[in-house]
Amino acid sequence: MILHQTSRTARLSAWSSLVLGLCLATTSSQAILQFDVFLGYGGQPTGIDGAAREAGWFALGCELFNDGPGFDAVVEIRSADGRGGQARRLAIELPTNTRKRFVLPVFASSRGGSWDVRLLDSRGKVRAEVQRVGPRSLAWQSLLVGAVPRSYGGAPQLPPLRGNNPRSDLQPLVARIPVEFLPDDPIAYEGLNALYLNSERAVAMRDPQVDALLTWVQGGGHLILAVEQPADVTATPWLRTLLPCSVGESVTAQVPGELYRWLRWEDTTFNQPGRETSTVHLRAPQRFGGAQQFGGGAIAPIEKYRLERPRDLGAHEEVNPYRELRPPPGFEGTEFSLISARLRDGQVSVTADDRPLVVSGHRGRGRVTVLLFSPEREPFRSWKDREWFWARLLRVPPGWYTEANLHVWGGYSLDGVIGAMIDSRQVRKLPVQWLLLLLVAYLIVIGPLDQFILKRLNRQMLTWITFPSYVVLFSLLIYYLGYRLRAGETEWNELHLVDVVTRADLTQVRGRTYASIYSPVNARYELGSNLPHSTLRGEFLGVFGGSGESGRMDIEQLDRGFRAEVFVPVWTSQLVVCEWTQADQPPLEVVLTPKGAGAQVTVRNHLDAALADVLLVWDGLVLPLGSVPARNTREFRVETPSGAQLQQMVLGPATRFMGTVEGRQRAFGAGGSSWIDLSVDNLLALSFVGLAGDQFAAQQQCLAPEGTELSSLIDRGDAVVLAWAENHAALPNLRRFRAIRSQQNTLYRVAIPLRTASPL
Numbered sequence: 001m002i003l004h005q006t007s008r009t010a011r012l013s014a015w016s017s018l019v020l021g022l023c024l025a026t027t028s029s030q031a032i033l034q035f036d037v038f039l040g041y042g043g044q045p046t047g048i049d050g051a052a053r054e055a056g057w058f059a060l061g062c063e064l065f066n067d068g069p070g071f072d073a074v075v076e077i078r079s080a081d082g083r084g085g086q087a088r089r090l091a092i093e094l095p096t097n098t099r100k101r102f103v104l105p106v107f108a109s110s111r112g113g114s115w116d117v118r119l120l121d122s123r124g125k126v127r128a129e130v131q132r133v134g135p136r137s138l139a140w141q142s143l144l145v146g147a148v149p150r151s152y153g154g155a156p157q158l159p160p161l162r163g164n165n166p167r168s169d170l171q172p173l174v175a176r177i178p179v180e181f182l183p184d185d186p187i188a189y190e191g192l193n194a195l196y197l198n199s200e201r202a203v204a205m206r207d208p209q210v211d212a213l214l215t216w217v218q219g220g221g222h223l224i225l226a227v228e229q230p231a232d233v234t235a236t237p238w239l240r241t242l243l244p245c246s247v248g249e250s251v252t253a254q255v256p257g258e259l260y261r262w263l264r265w266e267d268t269t270f271n272q273p274g275r276e277t278s279t280v281h282l283r284a285p286q287r288f289g290g291a292q293q294f295g296g297g298a299i300a301p302i303e304k305y306r307l308e309r310p311r312d313l314g315a316h317e318e319v320n321p322y323r324e325l326r327p328p329p330g331f332e333g334t335e336f337s338l339i340s341a342r343l344r345d346g347q348v349s350v351t352a353d354d355r356p357l358v359v360s361g362h363r364g365r366g367r368v369t370v371l372l373f374s375p376e377r378e379p380f381r382s383w384k385d386r387e388w389f390w391a392r393l394l395r396v397p398p399g400w401y402t403e404a405n406l407h408v409w410g411g412y413s414l415d416g417v418i419g420a421m422i423d424s425r426q427v428r429k430l431p432v433q434w435l436l437l438l439l440v441a442y443l444i445v446i447g448p449l450d451q452f453i454l455k456r457l458n459r460q461m462l463t464w465i466t467f468p469s470y471v472v473l474f475s476l477l478i479y480y481l482g483y484r485l486r487a488g489e490t491e492w493n494e495l496h497l498v499d500v501v502t503r504a505d506l507t508q509v510r511g512r513t514y515a516s517i518y519s520p521v522n523a524r525y526e527l528g529s530n531l532p533h534s535t536l537r538g539e540f541l542g543v544f545g546g547s548g549e550s551g552r553m554d555i556e557q558l559d560r561g562f563r564a565e566v567f568v569p570v571w572t573s574q575l576v577v578c579e580w581t582q583a584d585q586p587p588l589e590v591v592l593t594p595k596g597a598g599a600q601v602t603v604r605n606h607l608d609a610a611l612a613d614v615l616l617v618w619d620g621l622v623l624p625l626g627s628v629p630a631r632n633t634r635e636f637r638v639e640t641p642s643g644a645q646l647q648q649m650v651l652g653p654a655t656r657f658m659g660t661v662e663g664r665q666r667a668f669g670a671g672g673s674s675w676i677d678l679s680v681d682n683l684l685a686l687s688f689v690g691l692a693g694d695q696f697a698a699q700q701q702c703l704a705p706e707g708t709e710l711s712s713l714i715d716r717g718d719a720v721v722l723a724w725a726e727n728h729a730a731l732p733n734l735r736r737f738r739a740i741r742s743q744q745n746t747l748y749r750v751a752i753p754l755r756t757a758s759p760l
Helices: 002-029 207-218 230-234 237-242 258-263 386-393 414-422 432-457 460-486 646-664 680-687 694-699 711-715
Strands: 033-039 051-053 056-066 071-079 087-094 098-108 115-121 126-133 136-138 144-148 173-176 194-198 222-226 245-254 268-272 275-280 292-294 297-299 335-343 347-352 355-363 366-371 491-503 506-519 523-529 533-538 552-557 562-568 572-584 588-595 598-605 611-618 621-628 632-639 719-726 741-752
Touching: 033 115, 033 126, 051 056, 051 144, 056 071, 056 087, 056 115, 087 098, 207 222, 207 237, 207 366, 207 506, 230 237, 230 245, 245 355, 258 347, 258 386, 335 347, 335 355, 414 491, 414 506, 414 572, 414 646, 414 680, 432 460, 506 523, 506 562, 523 533, 523 572, 533 552, 533 562, 562 572, 588 611, 588 719, 588 741, 598 611, 598 621, 598 719, 611 632, 611 680, 621 632, 621 646, 646 680, 680 719, 680 741
Parallel strands: 051 136, 087 552, 144 173, 144 194, 194 222, 222 366, 297 588, 491 741
Antiparallel strands: 033 056, 056 098, 071 087, 071 115, 115 126, 245 335, 268 275, 292 297, 347 355, 355 366, 491 506, 506 572, 523 562, 533 572, 552 562, 588 598, 598 632, 611 621, 611 719, 719 741
């Protein structure tokens, strides 16, 4: 009996231990694992998606908190709508009781795309996932502004479009971004047209975030900084260096009447209602003094001002809505806190009590606008025309705010133009007429001809043998034709578009490496880069090209660079684009000194390769300079009347781009129609395709991912030097496979700022 009782007690103890173990295991398995996804600029983990512009990069942020056992995790982002098979992965360690945040750049290859984001462990098991999430998608012509305000309600606002135009893909948007989710990769900023930053938040930015922001601004971004307190700037070295003015103490000023004159564009000439010209009327002729430095060389000051052309969707004939703005009663003369400032190299757009109120200045290819007051405090916080202030500051075209319907134009991507330049010439396409002739011959043989022959032989039952024979024969014939037209050797061709930008005493190189892989078999090809800020995307097909990205690839982002596998089907070429940026020694330096009707240009080539062809684009002209040997310096004297018109140089090739890209995407047709010669003239047209002319621009035939096209630099009065280096690669080799055929070429593009910024 005692043994029986002991046995029962032992069984109860065992069962209790088992239940307790299961409870502990359940509790352990239910340990907190937080996986929040912030998709797009201004995305929230509560299901509120952020925003992204079509044909541009955007930021995907993740926040993870692991309160359970530690494990090695992989975050996977994969397209959920079937437009390309791209998958991006990032491996991270998640020890117990840790919280991690990171931001990845993702390319918005289509309007309305969606993604699946999963958290995997080392065995591939899904620990958490968010399915079919997508940012609010904007048309590529629209305006997207990021905001890091001091308070939640302090973010800028923009007026809604009128009539039937406030569409989800056209209405300009402002996305509020928490400072902790500002990207530390400059590529992730490139989907923004501008970023508003309150100085109180700027002091909380980490060094990688600051470096990424400065790189983006120098590369063409627009930073709008509101100075909350003078100490925010004086105690922050990078802000002191960046701003085009030095700040002083806080003083009391009155809202000036000049503010509304600026809002109504009364300092700008309109040649017809709603259309602005490129002339800015200043209070007095001004010249910026002192020599500017570019790559170690001096640039003499010249007197020229242009207003940068804003994005244009048409509808200019209506009344300019800015001209209708009138100050509310009692607003002008209201006292507010103003930060005194002294100009360094900027221009004053608005003053208050003879003190600068809004100051702007160029930084590299970008712009910095300083608000020497807080728009998040009264009287500006409750100002009835606050939305129009931001629209004017961002130069939103007056034609956007009319009752007329605005048209969102599509287009073919410039990726396809570059693909047509570097695709393998081993591929030849069967003309459609020959394909139709082959089909007609096949139908005749298996039908009337077969019946006629067998009837003459009185052997109709042989059709069970002849019919399969014809099928096999024509299958072999088609395979043979395909083999003769497309069979070849593995080929890898690269074209590097490299933009050189100076940043104080540092040279920033922003590169786009276009690589075309031709494969004679179905195969996967390994690629990789060791640059800290580099990533990979597929070819953007454009709005008329079916949208999305082409190809299938797996991309693993690393602490430094990436690894990738790209699948290429048999007998086809696949275009991939490596986007990268790095701080490096200048590959070349250019000094332009205007002299009389021309200029003297000094080109210093620091490369081990010769610059075979150097062009100067200046004042609407294209001036050929010649060649510069490796590790050498040459001086050129140019006369502006002797150059060719830039618009004419661009218009001819640009009109052929669309037809070529369309032919390249067809499976059949004449092979030569899908190719473009890889030449400096064609690359010149590609770089300035936006200047091809009003008729061409109105059709919006070519869609350029941000930074590919440089027309805005010409609009603001800069000079641009294009330097062609044959058989030279600006980036260490991406491929991790053997290619029997290969070619590498680089086009360096150097912008030379010839003046300070024009007033806004």
